[in-house]
Amino acid sequence: MGPSSKKEDGEYVLTINSGSSSIKFALFRIGVPLERTLKGKFERVGLPDGELSVVHVTTGKREERPLSLPDHAACVPHLIELLEKTASLNAVRVIGHRVVHGGTRYSETQRVTREMIAELHRLSPFVPDHLPASTLLIEAIGKEYPQVPQVACFDTAFHRTLPRVAKLLPLPRRFDAKGIQRYGFHGLSYAFLMEELERLGGGAARGRVILAHLGNGASMAAVRDGQCIDTSMAFTPTAGLVMSTRPGDLDPGLFTYLSRVEGLSAQQFHDMVNKQSGLLGVSEISPDMRDLVARETGDIRAREAVSLFCYQAKKWVGAFAAALGGLDTLVFAGGIGENMPLIRARICGGLEFLGIKIDAGRNDSGATVISSDDGAATVRVIRTDEELYIAESVMKVLRLQEAT
Secondary structure (H helix, E strand, C coil): CCCCCCCCCCCEEEEEEECCCEEEEEEEECCCCCEEEEEEEEECCCCCCEEEEEEECCCCEEEEEEECCCCHHHHHHHHHHHHHHHCCHHHEEEEEEEECCCCCCCCCCEECCHHHHHHHHHHHHHCCCCHHHHHHHHHHHHHHCCCCCEEEEECCHHHHHCCHHHHCCCCCHHHHCCCCCCCCCCHHHHHHHHHHHHHHCCCHHHCEEEEEEECCCEEEEEEECCEEEEECCCCCCCCCCCCCCCCCCCCCHHHHHHHHHCCCCHHHHHHHHHHHCHHHHHHCCCCCHHHHHHHCCCCHHHHHHHHHHHHHHHHHHHHHHHHHCCCCEEEEEHHHHHHCHHHHHHHHCCCHHHCCCECHHHHHHCCCECECCCCCCEEEECCCCHHHHHHHHHHHHHHHHHHC
16 A cells, blocks of 8 residues: 555555545454454544544553544544554455445455445435445545555345345335345444354354344344345435434334424435434433433433333344244344343343243353243353454455455
């Protein structure tokens, strides 16, 4: 990635996971297995008080500093400066990006091309809070270092196996022809979780599996015989479960009502259901589940927000068990799913009829299997790792290209 006087220490994969107002990145030394040497995050991109936080994995050293980050492209010079100090820039062999939406055209990880960039611009209205920013970032890096291959890993790709009945939205058929369908998201996390299930053995990955990625964004996926058959998010990541600032599924008539009675514009409604709703909207306190659990005994708003989240998640588990024809494995992942035993227990409570029986001791202690031995379904907690999945996927594409 350009000249450097620093001594090279192997070759690297750089992964970039771009969100609407943040960019997570990681540096992996190429080898078997891949070795993560650096991880970091640009936060509050587009706001006055941006910040960069970095962890040097090999030494444990942590750095934080404020930055002016008017847009995602503004992060590129800071990232380059950081890489220059960590490893020589020309040691970065390939850059892998999480791209939130591939539309109907891109259903597998592949190298970025001019044609792909044009298609991502066309798809930008599908996910306006995410896709334009990540596309801008890909272009900015490509202009600085055109000789370094960039690879796109699509969040929607995991859900390409959805049957027609699960993809189809009940709208006038002309919209289906324009690509308006259920796509599903969190696909990189789900793909990683399924690989982990396969690695654990016992045939779980070929059974009836519900994956619950519960974090600031929350969704579930139903997987049978290793293939996704349904997922809670739909045309956009706003649908499905209650989330930190998104409501999940809503009565579509609300937009008509609020536009007439409250005078809400389309943009105001979009902002409301993406940034002001969910846990934050119901609680009026915080979008962070940790804050709400801490305050629920003394504040009914916090208590209702937590209860609504768990109740809706419980319903989705039941719905997907019906779609699967039963349940063999339930997997919790994401910030809430991995770190909050109380929420896991509340979601699973009352689901004994599905074979779900939680062992309180295992759950509270953070065990990887939190179900009782006499439960028919296995309930697991698996720490997801989108960056590692991106790095591994990128290397597969790179090796395939070199072999042809």
